[in-house]
Amino acid sequence: MLVFLYASATHAGELPIFDAHLHYSHDAWESLPAKDAIALLRKAGVKRGLVSSSNDDDTQRLLAEAPDIVIPELRPYRTRGDVSTWMRDDQVVAYLEERLRKYKYVAIGEFHLYGVDADLPVPRRVVRLAREHGLMLHAHSDAEAIERLFKQDSEARILWAHAGFERPERVREMLRKHANLWADLAFRSDHGADGKPPPEWRDAFLEFPDRFMVGTDTYIVERWYFVPEHARWSREWLAALPSDVAERIAYKNGEAVIGAAWAKQK
Numbered sequence: 535m536l537v538f539l540y541a542s543a544t545h546a547g548e549l550p551i552f553d554a555h556l557h558y559s560h561d562a563w564e565s566l567p568a569k570d571a572i573a574l575l576r577k578a579g580v581k582r583g584l585v586s587s588s589n590d591d592d593t594q595r596l597l598a599e600a601p602d603i604v605i606p607e608l609r610p611y612r613t614r615g616d617v618s619t620w621m622r623d624d625q626v627v628a629y630l631e632e633r634l635r636k637y638k639y640v641a642i643g644e645f646h647l648y649g650v651d652a653d654l655p656v657p658r659r660v661v662r663l664a665r666e667h668g669l670m671l672h673a674h675s676d677a678e679a680i681e682r683l684f685k686q687d688s689e690a691r692i693l694w695a696h697a698g699f700e701r702p703e704r705v706r707e708m709l710r711k712h713a714n715l716w717a718d719l720a721f722r723s724d725h726g727a728d729g730k731p732p733p734e735w736r737d738a739f740l741e742f743p744d745r746f747m748v749g750t751d752t753y754i755v756e757r758w759y760f761v762p763e764h765a766r767w768s769r770e771w772l773a774a775l776p777s778d779v780a781e782r783i784a785y786k787n788g789e790a791v792i793g794a795a796w797a798k799q800k
């Protein structure tokens with residue numbers, strides 16, 4: 535009995551994770567059925583996740599399997615190949631409009647967009663669609679593209695994928711400038727490489743405890759098997775921060791920003 539109590543207490547103390555950067559694309563579901571992908575999330579203690587896929591049918595498949603975990607976002611990619619061409623492809627807009635008529639989402643993204651390309655007609659249309667439908671944008675972008683997106687719509691709400699792979703000082707500048715900018719930490723390790731954040735990242739987290747989220751980025755199927763290890767590692771470096779900050783970055787920010795927006799959409 536004592537052993538049992540101890541085990542459940544330990545489990546209850548495990549930090550829940552909101553994973554803000556998941557993909558479940560065509561080649562993933564062929565070798566990893568939705569049921570198994572969800573089992574990996576549950577094993578990792580991922581309570582909720584923001585999922586986008588190339589193409590969107592794959593996100594819908596995962597959502598049907600676990601509506602309690604999956605929060606869908608609409609990716610402007612019908613296939614993996616759209617990554618580098620979507621911003622010049624008018625048909626992407628028609629695809630997005632068709633999906634938006636059919637299903638509900640919390641965001642448009644994750645999309646890849648850099649520099650002046652942000653002002654091309656297709657991305658401009660995407661920003662307008664997000665505004666019309668009350669959706670966030672999830673941008674894998676440099677700081678310049680983020681600036682251009684905010685210039686198009688000063689009230690846009692943007693989740694900055696990978697924190698732009700920018701240095702923490704630059705990320706802080708951007709967060710200071712834009713109140714509606716959040717950053718996911720997916721697919722980078724500099725913020726917790728030695729099991730704790732280096733001083734420049736610690737300062738960023740303490741200045742903006744409400745603006746960061748963790749994410750795995752399962753862009754290839756192999757990354758799905760990394761989800762539990764990523765959650766474990768995240769809990770490790772988060773433990774070096776004050777516990778209220780750790781809880782926010784682990785899951786409360788995801789719930790407050792994405793979870794709340796999804797509750798409104800549904």
Ligand SMILES: [Zn+2]
Pocket residue numbers: 555557644695751752753
């Ligand atoms: Zn991604």
